[in-house]
Amino acid sequence: MRSQALRGQYALVGMAESAVGVVPDKSPRELCVEVTLNAVKDAGLSLADCDGLITCNAFAEPILYHAEAVAEYLGWQPRHCVTVNTGGGTTFMAINMAIAAIAAGMADTIVVAMADSLRSFMTRDQAMVVQSSSGHPHYEQPYGPTVPAYYALIARAHMDRFGTTEAQFAEAAVSCRAWANQHPKAQKRELITVDDVLQSRPIADPLKVLDCSLVSDGGAAVVITRRERAQDGPHKPIYVLGYGEGHAYEHISQAKDLTTSAAVLAGDAAYAAAGLTPDQIDLMQLYDCFTPALLIQLEDLGFCRKGEGGDFLASGVTRPGGSKPLNTHGGMLSHCHPGNPGAMFGLTEAMLQMRGAAQARQLADIQTALCHAQGGIMSSHATLILGVEETL
């Protein structure tokens, strides 16, 4: 969706989040069903008003035809029904595919819904193995890399090249936790310090456990439709201003550049489509699977210069009260990370902030938000820029 012609033509009109963290009473499929129904209701619609469903498969309950199974569970026959799997980037790629489907006349109003239960429906070891299976089966996995280890390779490269410190990575976790402290549903809420992060259990040097995102259950859904259909709902529509993708490689050992990611490409395309620059973004909702990933995205998406992500985070601007609010729900580091649905909560939080419904953590006058997600090991990137009516 590079074309400026699409700017403001599609809107998010409904959203729902399940309980997150440890949610043992519902399977991933049941969570997906729950958030689908609640998002439709939030939009002031019924299932009969919606004719598309896009989902993502769940690690903890894989289903061959996932979206069809969710629709069947609901007794719903949407005319467009598809499962997308691009890892952590799925959230925003699914939004883009929903827009493309609506633009192509395949549906008018689409629900994008995702849920997984890495915490309650898998053992911790199962979750670790299934996630590390993204490594190349012949040229990476035999050496025993974990997902934190893949990101640790990137972190070390950034430290070597730019002098970034472990304390600067830790600032990302401290900032996200400070926001989560204000979110009643966040999985981890107690405030932490840089020292707490540095002293936490080593996982894969230089990453400690508090540099790593959570292992969670949870799901979220949004409803997207054309601008013309978006005016009658109970909430103010949140418009898609721009979208972009960047795909550099699949396996980290094939990365041409360890410290600059294809987030640059995704961001450039999204900014161009939205007609905005980084300094015009009021709220950043980035993909904080690990603290170095967040730091590199801040650089690659133009919020600071390359190599200066550590200083940017350490300055405190991303924390509550700062001028550059980042992951105001607490991010995947502190709110929740149920796997592929992780970035959905960055999106729903952006919608809440733009609606003025973010309660204790509500920011003043959020008109634009940039949401970013990535799949693989900083491999494939998707950037979504949102705006309220006044930005059109």
Next chain:
Amino acid sequence: MTRPTPIPTPTEQPFYDGCQRGELVLQHCNHCQHVVFYPRTHCDACQSDSLAWRVASGEGVIATYTVVRRGVSADFPAPYIIALIDLAEGPRMMTQIIDAEPEAVSSGLSVRVDFESWSDNITLPVFRLLPVQVP
């Protein structure tokens, strides 16, 4: 759990045959001279399918590394060192650095290939730090 063990495709077989002999072999593109890793049917620089296997020097430099403190499974007792190596011929590969103290490892150090038997018919390349040269 058992540790992941490659089942080579016909394209990859010469690489694993080399490892069994104690030789690191890499594909060289006959069209653009690019050195290809991992093994492929086509050059990833020019997409030519004219590739020739040649024995590599086995030398390289650590591009980046991590000391894994929590192993991926019981088959991988921590700590162990995973690194990306920039081979002298150009390509980058993931490996383990063996027989090294974690504190002794840093990016930029020179390493040399060694081979570790993985299963009855699979041997994998691993790397060792080169002894520090005293002038």
